[in-house]
Amino acid sequence: xAKNMEVxxxxxxxxxxxxxxxxxxxxxxxxxxxSLSEIAENAGISRQGVRDSVKRAEVQLTELEEHLGVAAxxxxxxxxLTAILSCADTLRTYNNEHASDxxxxxxxxxxxxxxxxxxxx
Numbered sequence: 001x002a003k004n005m006e007v008x009x010x011x012x013x014x015x016x017x018x019x020x021x022x023x024x025x026x027x028x029x030x031x032x033x034x035s036l037s038e039i040a041e042n043a044g045i046s047r048q049g050v051r052d053s054v055k056r057a058e059v060q061l062t063e064l065e066e067h068l069g070v071a072a073x074x075x076x077x078x079x080x081l082t083a084i085l086s087c088a089d090t091l092r093t094y095n096n097e098h099a100s101d102x103x104x105x106x107x108x109x110x111x112x113x114x115x116x117x118x119x120x121x
Contacts, residue, residue: 004030007026007030007058007061008030008031009071010061010062010064010065010071011026011027011030011031011061013064013065013070013071013074014060014061014064014065014068014070015061017060017064018057018060018061021053022053022054022056022057022060023057024043025039025043025050025053025054025057026054026057026058028042029050029054036050036051036054077118078119081115081118081119082119084111084115085112085115085116085119088108088111088112088115089112091104091108092105092108092112095108
């Protein structure tokens with residue numbers, strides 16, 4: 001399951017760099033959850049041909065990530081944004097319980113809005 005999620009994530013970032021055939025095979029196998037046999041029947045090729053195409057695409061996606069690191073950078077940024085939102089929530093709680101400073105509350109809201117907008121992209 002974890003491998004499926006990894007390939008799907010890499011496909012989201014690098015799928016346009018695959019051949020049309022590889023893209024079609026990956027979409028059917030990982031996104032539509034079709035079996036190799038079902039894909040082979042749909043494409044009019046052997047099951048082994050589908051497997052080879054899927055494996056080549058997986059290797060290409062992995063190599064692209066090793067060279068470019070876009071998915072890793074995305075994960076780091078998402079984790080950092082989640083941590084920023086958590087810190088903002090802690091500050092909001094502290095401000096509400098101790099200081100009740102409206103300026104601080106406004107800045108916390110601003111930080112939260114900015115971090116949230118980056119997560120949604």
